[in-house]
Amino acid sequence: MKGKIKLSQAMIVKNEEKNIERALSWGKGIVYEQIVVDTGSTDRTVELAESMGAKVYHFDWIDDFSAAKNFAIEKCSGNWIAFLDADEYFSREDAKKIPDYIRSTDESGGEGIFTMLINLDDQGNVGTSASHIRIFKKVDGLRYQRRIHEQLRHSDGHNIKVLDATQELTIWHTGYAGESGREKQNNNRNLNLILKDIEDNPDNFEMYIHLGNEYYERERFKEAEDAYKKYIDHLPEEIKGTDADAANAFLYHFYCLLQQEREVQTLVDAYNYAVIRIKENADIPYIMGRCLFDAGLYDESCQCLQESVRRLEKFGTLNKSQLAMQNINYIYEMLSEGSLRCADLKSAVRYASSIISVNKFSVKGLYLLLSAFKGDGKSPVPVKDVISYLSKIYNFSYEKDREFVKATADAAGYKDIFGEL
Template sequence: MKISACVIAKNEAENLPRWLRSMRVFADEMIVVDTGSQDATAEIARAGGARVFHFDWINDFAAAKNFALDQAQGDWVVFTDADEYFTEESAPRVRPLIEEYSGRSKFDGFIVHLVNIDMDTGALLGTTAEVQRIFRRAPHIRFVGSIHEHVENLSGDAGREMAMAPGLTLYHTGYSPRIIKEKSRRDLALLLARRARGEKKKLDEYHLMDCYYTLEDYPEAAHYARLARDSSDRPVGSEDRPHAVLLQSLILMGAADEEITAAYETARDALPKKADFPLIYGTWAWEQGYFACARKAYQAGLHLHEEYYREGDYSGILAPSAYARLGEAAALAGDSEEAAACYERALRLSPRYAPALAALVRLLHRAGADDPTVIGTLRTLYDEEHDADFLASVLAGVFPRASLYYDRRASRHFSVRRRFLLAGDVNSAAASLVEDMERAAALAAAYGGDFAPESQGALALLLPDSCKEVSAAPEAARMLRRIGRLAGGTA
């Protein structure tokens, strides 16, 4: 059995090396179709072992991808975008999975879980999709759609099937903040131009919804989200997206409470296992001051998150703040034990979530905990060496000696004066401040002549008297000696 990895690319020199590394794990051949690159895309592809073909761009993604399919020689095709790659755990599983299913005559391919990540930080962006990326190389399987192209079964045989690929995850960097708006403007222009010619296609509403939402035109995003939600044509595995875009667009555009609540209830009824909706709604309710409503939605959302979460779900971003807010509610109700448990759950999900740690630390302080007790608690949540910088900064305002404990283990340290203050040595901190102020004043006095006349006048008003006049006072004499050394070029 032979596997062909295919991609179309234009100016993908940044992404292509990673794509080649990912595909090389399982592919027998790699095919790169260049649609007009002006960078080193073709050279990188050849150097990485790919067969390179050229396709004159005609504003039709499906045409370019079908051209790539025509060059493939494998029995199966893995066709991703250049900004997609399998996780390190997933790539070795691709071939065994295909081999397991290839003998089923009616089986055409796999739908893969795709997770959007930030190309610069690697952080999860909170959006996912289920995408068709692995399929047989067969005449009846072709790409359709000049923009937002997708795979279709053209055989007319409804008995042919595709299934979710167990254990496979694709990372996608194409929705990264620094590039997504430019892509959405491009896609929106192409969509609107085609529709102006009278060429309307299924899934147009879905893609228009996404473009307008990315470009922050929330009324238009909500309009197309409703159309996409109520349409029978939806991308496989992305049934939740129109509900999420509608709910968030209504919130961001300041729609009426009743309209937001109705959209939420429709989403919950349609997808009762999706944690995103109650967590989004709970966040809105909390920020509106509807605390009882928010608490109920948060509890429902967190229960679903714990039971059904998949990597990349938006609930993974919202869950830490939901736990922290439930902790705040418990603390206000006088249930310190429940509050601490909520804060700890938030930190286990997102250890660097500073508001939750600060709230937990304040709770411990009100309960009378001492520094060793705090350090002991944090050892159950953190790696002392790896997280020392973060812990030192958050603890400084409440448990100063515990903060110094972590500062000694940190890679970056507090200033000497800050350490004096944390240790309670106010006199040494004040002496350090006076020394810094005298040093700055001496520098200004020594080099004031280099400034413009109007600046010299302003500077003279700011300088202490000890910098400007002869006096028998020891501090004035010391300052004048320092100014003289600086002016003469000595320390």
Template sequence: MKISACVIAKNEAENLPRWLASMRVFADEMIVVDTGSTDATVETARAGGAEVYHFDWINDFAAAKNFALDRASGDWVVFTDADEYFTDETASRVRSLVEAHDAEKQIDGFIVRLVNIDMETGALLGTTAQVQRIFRRLPHLRFVGSIHEHVENLSGDPARTMLYAEELVLYHTGYSPQIMRQKSERDLELLLARRASGHRDKMDAYHLMDCYYTLEDYEKAAAYAREAMALPEQPVGGEERPHTVLLQSLILMSAADAEIDAAYAAALGRFPETADFPMIYGTYAWERGYLAAAQRAYAAGTRLHEVHYRPGDLSGVFAPLAYERLGAAAELCGEKEAAAAFYIRSLRTQKRHLTSLKALLRLLAETGAEAADVVVALNELYDEQADAGLLAQALADTPFPLAALYYEKRGGAKFSVRRRLLLTGDVCAAAASLIEDRERTAAVAAAHMEAFSPEDQGRIALLLPRSCRDLSAAPEDMRMRRRIARLSGERI
């Protein structure tokens, strides 16, 4: 059994090394079809062991991908985009999965979970999809659609199927706002041109919905979301997307509360185990001041999140905020112990959620906790060494200055001498340090006054102490003039 890894690429020299490394784990051959690159895409692909072919771009993604399929020789094809790659953990599972089902001829391929991540930080962005990326190389499996192309079974045999391979996770890095906006502008232009020529696709509503949502035309996004929801045939793994876009679009366009409530109820009724919808609605209700409704929605969302969360789900982005606001609501009801528990859950979800950390520290201060108690509590949530810098800064402006100094000694970032003096309570020494710094700055300015323009000299003179402007026999003034003289190279 042979596996071909395929990709079409244009100016993807930056992404290709990661793609090649991921595909090399399981692929017997790698096919790169270049559609007109002006960077080092071709050279990078060849250096990485791929076979490179050229395809003259004709504004048709399906045509380019089918061209790649025709150059492949494998029994199975893994066809991803250049900015997609399997996680290290799951790349090694691809071959074993395909081999396990190779003899089941009614299975045409596999749907995998795609997770969008921040290319710079590697952070999960809270958006996922289920996509067809692995399939048999057979004549009836071809790409369809000039844009938003997808694999279709052209045999007409309904018994043939694609399995969902939950154990495989594909990372997608091309999801930064600027990249997505450029892609949406390009796709919308192609979509509208194709529809104007009389060619329409059954999935157009989905694609137009996403384009308009990315381009922040929420009225049109909502309209196409409703059209997509009404389609008799839904794309595998994309059934929730129209409900998400509709709810978020209505909120962002400040639609009437009743319309938002109806969209939320419909989404929750259709997908009762999806945490994203109550999380989205809870955020809307909180920001509108509907605190009771927000509390109910956040409570429902966090329960679903705890049971059904998968890495990359949107609920993972909302969860720290949801727990924090449930904590704030508990405080409003005088339930401080429950509030502290919510803040801790928020920090367990995202330890850098500083609003929850500050709230937890405030509650600890109200209970009369000592610095040692705070350190013990925080060490259960954080790594004492790796997170020391974060904790030192967070504690610096709290009633626990000694705890701040404790973590400062364990972290790489250090407080200034004056900040450390203030944290130890030595206010007099800190004030003396401040005066010394001001005098030093004044002396440097006075010593080099001639280097400044007349206008700047006038401004500086206003800021200098009297000892730098007037003759005086006072000891402190004489000391300042001697300092100025040393800095300017003169003798007094």
């Protein structure tokens, strides 16, 4: 090990009395010091932070998150920094792992650690996710840049050497939930800072995805479409599979077209371009497949959904394809029903079987399977063969299994399925 690890926890705050105690609790026992930079609180944030032992400094707000964060970095006396916002936290289990990951990173000459960040909604449900460098070494020239959506960068431009701990360390973020999220949108703070940053740095096209997000949240879809397009037009030819920003730009550009009810050919062109540029992300073919399914274009829908499943199986979901993964059961339902409507009964059986193999009490899955066995009604699979197939999944000596299959079979056209045996 290169030397003793001293971890400073740092944050900038304003009116965070609801969050400050939790924000300062997760690091107890592993951090060397806690640095809180207040940018003008009028509630009890400062009082609470000081009562918990944090060192509190004051910084006059100048519409620049990087300036405030860099001020906090200068106040840190540790050789490593964990920089989380007041509405973000590690679980206690993950916090205990942090010192070991810092030592591993330090020993390998690294300067930062990639962690997963997951956004939570009002009910605490998991929303979007992304990876961030929130734990980093305090070295000269490594500071935040940009007024908002700030990024940690070396002043000379060379890359930060990082350890990827996205599978092991997760930051939970509540800031976009409830009243807090609505307030950030309603006061236009973020939107104004983004526009100002673009005005100051017109060639910084990375900010256009954030501009698109702000417009999209306000349902200003044409402006959002244009912003996403500017970002997409300046992406490199080779896009990394884990580039979540690039994938989201393509995805939300597509959403903007849908919201404006643009002509079908425009949607098809946008989709074809997106799947070529974003080769590993399964969300884009999932959304296109869903749109085509809703439009009754089942053959085309199945092609897109099959591509989504292929990408999930081949490339996984690390920092990508969260939407498709969260809706995988729905994807198989659409594939089964789409195949059924296209008279591809073999595929319909295969996809429906995948559904009930995971959840045997899926009404939709079993109904689609039995409907595929029924076919057009002229030459249905014999009842004894249906029962034989289902007995691999259901235990018919159990009343729950038997009654579930019977009720679903009645709906699918196999009336009194057990009585026919």
